[in-house]
Structure formats: C-alpha cells, structure tokens
Amino acid sequence: MATLMIQGTHSDAGKSAIVTGLCRALYRRGLRVAPFKPQNMALNSAVTIDGGEIGRSQAVQAQAAGLEPHTDMNPVLLKPNTDLGAQVIINGRAVGNMDAKRYHAYKQEARAAVLAAHDRLARAYDAVIVEGAGSPAEINLRENDIANMGFAEAVDCPVILVGDIDRGGVFASLTGTLALLSDTEQARIRGFIINRFRGDIALLEPGLEWLRDYAQREVYGVLPYLQGLHLEAEDSLSRAPADYSGDLRVVVPVFPRISNHTDFDPLRLHPQVSLIYVGPDQEIPPADLVVLPGSKSVRNDLDWLRQHGWESYLQRHLRYGGRVLGICGGYQMLGRAIHDPHGIESAPGSSEGLGLLDIETRLAGDKQLRRVSGRLQLADAEVHGYEIHSGVTHGPGLQHPAAQLETGPDGAINADHSVIGTYLHGIFDARPAQRALLTWAGLQAPAAIDYEALREGGIDRLADAMEEHLDMDAIAALLKSTKRR
Incomplete structure (x- = not known):
C-alpha cells in the first residue's frame, strides 16, 4: 500500500476538495484508492454501508473513489453540542459526550482506533489518501496529535501542504506553517499545492519560483478558483448573499x-x-x-x-x-x-x-x-x-x-x-x-434537478482541473515511492 496525507495551512484551505479530486483522478487511473480522515470535527455526517456514522466529506471522497462510505474512512468524529464539548463517535458509534480535557485523556484510545482503521484500509487498497484537520501548526493541539503530523509520523507517510491564495498571504502561510514544524515533521512535507487562484498564472510565477527556492520543495501546481463548483460541505455554511430571484x-x-x-x-x-x-x-x-x-x-x-x-x-x-x-x-x-x-x-x-x-x-x-x-x-x-x-x-x-x-x-x-x-x-x-x-x-410546475448527477459532475470537474493544473504524474510517483515493501 501507499499512504499520502494532505494537510492545510488552516481550516477551509481546500483539504477536503483536494482529497476528493485526488481520489477521483487516481481512481480513473486504475488505482483502488480509499479516503481517510483520522479525526474530523463536523456536524454534517453520513450513514455508512456498515451502519455507522462518518463525516460528510469522507462520504463524498468515497463516492469519488467509486466506493460506498465505511466507518474505517473516518474512525474519530467529533460533533460539537456546546462551545466546550462534543459527542465523540468512534468507529461510527457514539461513546459519549466529552469536554476538551476529558477527550484529551481519551486520546490514546482514539489513537488506537485511528491506527487500526488505517491499517485495515491499507491492507485492502492500493493507496490511502488522508485528509488532515485544521492546521499542523496549531501549537496548542500538538500533544498527542492524531489529526495531522502525529498521524503522519505514526504511519510514516509523506505530506503535501495546501494553501488558499484567495484569502491572501499564501506564501507566508505555507512557509510559516513549515517553520513551526519540528525537523522530522518538516521532512515529511514533500511539496505544496496552491488553491483557488484567480487571474493570470504568469503573474504568480515569480512567487512560485521564490517558494521552490526558499523551501527547497516541489510546487505540485496551482488550482484555479472553480466558480460554481459544487461539493457537499464538510461543515461550513455558505455565506453568499441571499438571492431573492426564485419563484x-x-x-x-x-x-x-x-x-x-x-x-x-x-x-x-x-x-x-x-x-x-x-x-x-x-x-x-x-x-x-x-x-x-x-x-x-x-x-x-x-x-x-x-x-x-x-x-x-x-x-x-x-x-x-x-x-x-x-x-x-x-x-x-x-x-x-x-x-x-x-x-x-x-x-x-x-x-x-x-x-x-x-x-x-x-x-x-x-x-x-x-x-x-x-x-x-x-x-x-x-x-x-x-x-x-x-x-x-x-x-x-x-x-x-x-x-x-x-x-x-x-x-x-x-x-x-x-x-x-x-x-x-x-x-x-x-x-x-x-x-x-x-x-x-x-x-407551480416545478422542475426537478438531478442532484446525483450534479454531485458527480462536481467531482469530475474537480478531477479534470487537477489533471490539467497539477503535476499528477509527480503525485502518483510520490505514492509509488512510499509503498511499503
């Protein structure tokens, strides 16, 4: 098997979308690929084929990989029910409500569930594409981490770091995140993907050259801002201005x-x-x-x-x-x-x-x-x-x-x-x-949209963009180079 992890400089940098697109692109190339998110905090969830509950984004990623969603794809799901606590779901089943202190003490059991689920996927598929959570540079969350570098270190996998240029400051975000990691964690970052770019890519090239030289790492590509792209959200709610034009x-x-x-x-x-x-x-x-x-x-x-x-x-x-x-x-x-x-x-x-x-x-x-x-x-x-x-x-x-x-x-x-x-x-x-x-x-006389087709169309559009704008051959080669022997 091969495992590749996608981490981001912050929440909503595009990790979920990148994993979704990679799953579909690699699936098209004939790989049996499975998505995985060790720990997810989200209130959008899905019911799996084995009768459990996982984050919605992993269900979408499973669809991209041509699979039914399974609890192994998201072994730890946290569903906040207050500002200080959440329902903890392990392997698809709720084990109780915990505040942050109690969950921190529970982390070793959660870690065991994460590693066991990953091992089952790794034995069953050619590749596992892993989505991190938040940012690996959140210093206060690094102890006993199972969501980002703690997981990557445990399974010995490479990482691609994603930054969102649409929010601004993408070069500072990428290099700043890298700087806050330990030496062994930095060594896992093989390169970068820049997400949601608008404009003429030629104007960005000097920055990309600087990033390659400064960080001594690959830039696997720059994904354009895909206007109107529909992927079911992991958790965030669209805040687009209300449109009152409908009937x-x-x-x-x-x-x-x-x-x-x-x-x-x-x-x-x-x-x-x-x-x-x-x-x-x-x-x-x-x-x-x-x-x-x-x-x-x-x-x-x-x-x-x-x-x-x-x-x-x-x-x-x-x-x-x-x-x-x-x-x-x-x-x-x-x-x-x-x-x-x-x-x-x-x-x-x-x-x-x-x-x-x-x-x-x-x-x-x-x-x-x-x-x-x-x-x-x-x-x-x-x-x-x-x-x-x-x-x-x-x-x-x-x-x-x-x-x-x-x-x-x-x-x-x-x-x-x-x-x-x-x-x-x-x-x-x-x-x-x-x-x-x-x-x-x-x-009166409502049309009926084919929502299943829209979902599939969004995934295909994302995979097409990744094939066009990312060095997918280099990413596929990175997977091959990290297979266990």
Whole structure:
C-alpha cells in the first residue's frame, strides 16, 4: 500500500476538495484508492454501508473513489453540542459526550482506533489518501496529535501542504506553517499545492519560483478558483448573499448547532428556488416554506429559535398560508415537548415544543443510523435518504405519517397539510420527492434537478482541473515511492 496525507495551512484551505479530486483522478487511473480522515470535527455526517456514522466529506471522497462510505474512512468524529464539548463517535458509534480535557485523556484510545482503521484500509487498497484537520501548526493541539503530523509520523507517510491564495498571504502561510514544524515533521512535507487562484498564472510565477527556492520543495501546481463548483460541505455554511430571484422562497434558520445542512443543497442549486439562511439578529423575510433543520443540541437550539422571534413568525407564516417542514431535530421541535431525562444532548430536563404537531420526543442513548427509502404521502412520490437521530417520537400525530419507508412509517403531517415533520435527511435528493415537496410548498410546475448527477459532475470537474493544473504524474510517483515493501 501507499499512504499520502494532505494537510492545510488552516481550516477551509481546500483539504477536503483536494482529497476528493485526488481520489477521483487516481481512481480513473486504475488505482483502488480509499479516503481517510483520522479525526474530523463536523456536524454534517453520513450513514455508512456498515451502519455507522462518518463525516460528510469522507462520504463524498468515497463516492469519488467509486466506493460506498465505511466507518474505517473516518474512525474519530467529533460533533460539537456546546462551545466546550462534543459527542465523540468512534468507529461510527457514539461513546459519549466529552469536554476538551476529558477527550484529551481519551486520546490514546482514539489513537488506537485511528491506527487500526488505517491499517485495515491499507491492507485492502492500493493507496490511502488522508485528509488532515485544521492546521499542523496549531501549537496548542500538538500533544498527542492524531489529526495531522502525529498521524503522519505514526504511519510514516509523506505530506503535501495546501494553501488558499484567495484569502491572501499564501506564501507566508505555507512557509510559516513549515517553520513551526519540528525537523522530522518538516521532512515529511514533500511539496505544496496552491488553491483557488484567480487571474493570470504568469503573474504568480515569480512567487512560485521564490517558494521552490526558499523551501527547497516541489510546487505540485496551482488550482484555479472553480466558480460554481459544487461539493457537499464538510461543515461550513455558505455565506453568499441571499438571492431573492426564485419563484419559491425557502427560509432556513441557522441554529448555533445546525447539522446536516447539506439537506438543502438541492434547493440551493434549484433554478426556481431562492434559499435564504437566516442567522442571529437578521431580519426574517417573508417565505413560502420555512424548513427547520437538524440540530445537535435540539433543546438549546429551540431556546435560540424562541429568543430570535421565530415562534411568533411561524404562527403568522402559517396563518397566511405558508408551509413548514421540520427535519430530524427540526421535526422534534415541531411537537408538544422534547424530553432529555439522561442529558443525551444537554442538561437533563424537558422543553415545551412549538406545538405544531401532536407528538412528543424522548431522547434515548441508542442513536438510529440507517439508510432508508420509500414513498412520501404527498403524491405517492419516491424518496430516499438516511436517519441519524437519538430521539424516539410518539403521539397521535404519528397516525398521519409523512412517508412510508421500508422500515415503517416516518414523521407526521398535520390536519390541513401545512406542517410536515420527518427524520429523513436527504429528503430533497430524489427527483420525485423534490418535485412533490416543491409543489406542496406552492411552486407551480416545478422542475426537478438531478442532484446525483450534479454531485458527480462536481467531482469530475474537480478531477479534470487537477489533471490539467497539477503535476499528477509527480503525485502518483510520490505514492509509488512510499509503498511499503
């Protein structure tokens, strides 16, 4: 096997995209390649073929490699539920909530899971392409590191460092990161990739020559800024200005612990839809449809919703004929109460819900993780997606489910069909369900975009750009030179 690690000068430098593109480019060249991220901190996740949970970016990278996502591809996933703590998921399964101090003490067990998962992949595939987390130069996080150089040192693999020129200061970021590493860590950096370049590459050449001379390392290439490229996000939410030009206006509150916001990518890309994210202290605009998204801390995010005026807004919205959809945590908020007696997500206790569906939810220790398919009650439309939730929901409202899945009924619809709740993430992905939901929300003659094709197209476009602008032969040779004998 061969292992190559992609690290970045900072978060969102483009590590996830580079790994995705490399997986597709190497897969096209006939290599059996697997993605890997030792430790991921993200609230966008995916359900794997072996019934576990990993970061969304590793599921996208698996798709790029022609694979089903597997828990070995992301053995440690941290899902923040407060500013000081997170749910810790090991090998796809939650092991509990930990603050930073407790997790630091747990690191040796996490490290063992990381190395074992990597070893299984290394034995099964020709190459493993590893994504780092944040930056290797975060001095306060270097002790017992398993996310960046600590992992690279443990498995003895080379590293390519990525810098984002669109943010400015890329040469300082690359050389400064290099300078803050130890001698053995510096030796692992074989070269650089510069990401998101706009303009005439000839104007950048003097800087590239300086970088090669100063750092005595390869520059494997400069990727251009790929305008409009769609890859599902690891965690960050698009902050592009709201576009109000669509025929249907969909508004989504941005909870402090919003999760799986990739649910809304089909709407964001839909030519007839204006998708508007509304954060704290922003005015809530009129809407045709309000979607309450998933949440990693449902009761706390419900409090946030009330504090920012959403409860009265939703009542007014429904009086004037609007529609409301709740997904996962958002579905739980729509009920009469949410009970968390064991403190699964926050302090033990109960919260009064919004009362828009006749249901109640009790949070339980065992998380439901499964891929599902079936039919929406609306227009008997085909639907598929996945469930990731800890709640068990009950009540009279379940007599009118939102969908009939192969696993049984899901969700609820109120009496006048103005409010729908569901546990189904990815509910807009399938074209029949997408069309049915947009029609229900008030869109006349909705088109249905092929979201699967858009996802594939984004991955292919990225791989094409890497073949054109990076020295892929040198990167492939680097992989060959590091195979274990």
